[in-house]
Amino acid sequence: MIIRPLTVFEREAVRNFYLSLTPEDRRKRFCCTISDETISKYVDRLNFTRDTVLGAFDEQPRLVGLAELVRGATESEMAFSVRPEKRGQKIGTQLIQRLFLRARMCGIAKVFVVFLSDNTPMRRMASRAAMAVSTVDGESHAGRELSAATAEELAHWYAEESLSHSRYFGTLGIVRWGSLVSRSEGTISQPSEVLAPTV
Numbered sequence: 001m002i003i004r005p006l007t008v009f010e011r012e013a014v015r016n017f018y019l020s021l022t023p024e025d026r027r028k029r030f031c032c033t034i035s036d037e038t039i040s041k042y043v044d045r046l047n048f049t050r051d052t053v054l055g056a057f058d059e060q061p062r063l064v065g066l067a068e069l070v071r072g073a074t075e076s077e078m079a080f081s082v083r084p085e086k087r088g089q090k091i092g093t094q095l096i097q098r099l100f101l102r103a104r105m106c107g108i109a110k111v112f113v114v115f116l117s118d119n120t121p122m123r124r125m126a127s128r129a130a131m132a133v134s135t136v137d138g139e140s141h142a143g144r145e146l147s148a149a150t151a152e153e154l155a156h157w158y159a160e161e162s163l164s165h166s167r168y169f170g171t172l173g174i175v176r177w178g179s180l181v182s183r184s185e186g187t188i189s190q191p192s193e194v195l196a197p198t199v
């Protein structure tokens with residue numbers, strides 16, 4: 001599993017990820033019924049520089065999970081989504097741990113996540129991450145205060161980030177190269193094909 005911060009150039013991958021979710025999974029993620037148009041507007045507003053969008057990738061590498069950290073004045077909101085066929089493999093747990101570290105290294109003192117009260121996986125994930133959960137009118141709120149990251153943790157984040165980007169682009173190159181070789185059968189492919197992202 002590769003987990004890396006996504007860049008502004010990956011906005012369309014995020015859009016496709018959310019648009020591919022079923023109505024029920026959209027409801028779990030956004031705590032309401034949400035149309036394609038509203039999802040698209042939401043993705044248009046994502047700020048990849050101020051906020052953090054983490055992507056989890058499988059070995060293809062396909063985008064299989066997303067975690068967002070949206071900065072607020074006093075506390076910052078986190079949100080998670082993992083592809084249905086990939087759930088139960090601790091991808092969500094890895095995403096929340098990475099997002100905590102990201103928040104701590106950004107100096108964020110408090111994070112929260114909002115979810116529907118019948119969302120057992122999210123509740124378990126939050127409780128395991130030592131977040132305090134409360135429920136009002138069918139909606140749950142989990143919050144946690146954070147300490148600043150240590151120098152060692154900062155170093156760890158940057159080392160991991162660098163490694164995850166190289167693993168991602170390395171894997172992308174290998175997969176692309178493999179598909180080009182099998183497709184081309186001796187013909188030379190255009191460079192644009194090589195550069196087109198598959199996320």
Ligand SMILES: CC(C)(COP(=O)(O)OP(=O)(O)OC[C@H]1O[C@@H](n2cnc3c(N)ncnc32)[C@H](O)[C@@H]1OP(=O)(O)O)[C@@H](O)C(=O)NCCC(=O)NCCS
Binds near residue numbers: 029114
């Ligand atoms: C919430 C979500 C991100 C968790 O992702 P995941 O990769 O399956 O998470 P994990 O595998 O790390 O599991 C997290 C916990 O949920 C539990 N869990 C997973 N699937 C479960 C299920 N179907 N029923 C009950 N518990 C379940 C796991 O056992 C784990 O708890 P544990 O650590 O006590 O064993 C995923 O279910 C999801 O995408 N849901 C839809 C979007 C959503 O609900 N977002 C939350 C609001 S922002």
